[in-house]
Amino acid sequence: MIVDKIKKRETNNVKHINPVDIPADKWIKCDGCKEIVYKEAVQENYNVCPNCGYHFRISSTKRIAQIIDEGTFEEFDLKIDTVNPLQMEEYLKKLTGLREKTGLDEAVKCGTGTINGEKVVICVMDGNFLMGSMGTVVGEKITYSIEKAIELKLPLIIFSVSGGARMQEGIMSLMQMAKTSSAIAKLDDAGLLFISVLTDPTYGGVTASFASLR
Ligand SMILES: [Zn+2]
Incomplete structure (x- = not known):
């Protein structure tokens, strides 16, 4: 069902993280999807957001x-x-x-x-x-x-x-x-x-x- 698909997509995305728990140097805000993403994951992905495909x-x-x-x-x-x-x-x-x-x-x-x-x-x-x-x-x-x-x-x-x-x-x-x-x-x-x-x-x-x- 469509609803299930949407739910599945949401859980696949990078999780929302409580800003209090974020060590500043390990996470980066994506200008594309506005999510907080793991810096290392971005770097490993040739500086492309793994979440939305935005090119840093x-x-x-x-x-x-x-x-x-x-x-x-x-x-x-x-x-x-x-x-x-x-x-x-x-x-x-x-x-x-x-x-x-x-x-x-x-x-x-x-x-x-x-x-x-x-x-x-x-x-x-x-x-x-x-x-x-x-x-x-x-x-x-x-x-x-x-x-x-x-x-x-x-x-x-x-x-x-x-x-x-x-x-x-x-x-x-x-x-x-x-x-x-x-x-x-x-x-x-x-x-x-x-x-x-x-x-x-x-x-x-x-x-x-x-x-x-x-
Ligand atoms: Zn993004």
């Missing part, structure tokens, strides 16, 4: 660990200085603080690695760094990765998570849209594979450039 946001480091064969990721050694065209003192301070806090140098990690033994070029954006916004460094790193994929004749995978163009860099950010898009066009001309994975959230100038070009 994850860092670039974790994403790379999930996708790339262990020990094969080699980050491109790129030292690109951040530009500050609007002369915002606060912007540079904020970047310094974020670098210390997150251990990231910018909002994207790019490099090569293998997936089940197949070599790829991979870029993974990170929402913990100014919501993955695209400024000159992000644009340059992505463009470099695209060019590297063409040079090495490798497939390219980009995981996007971005609030869009980085407003602190004004028009310089918007120029990254044209730059990355034209690089993707060259990759397409070379007949190479490009997989664009849009993760939560992907907005603005990133959606309007490389993330939507396939």
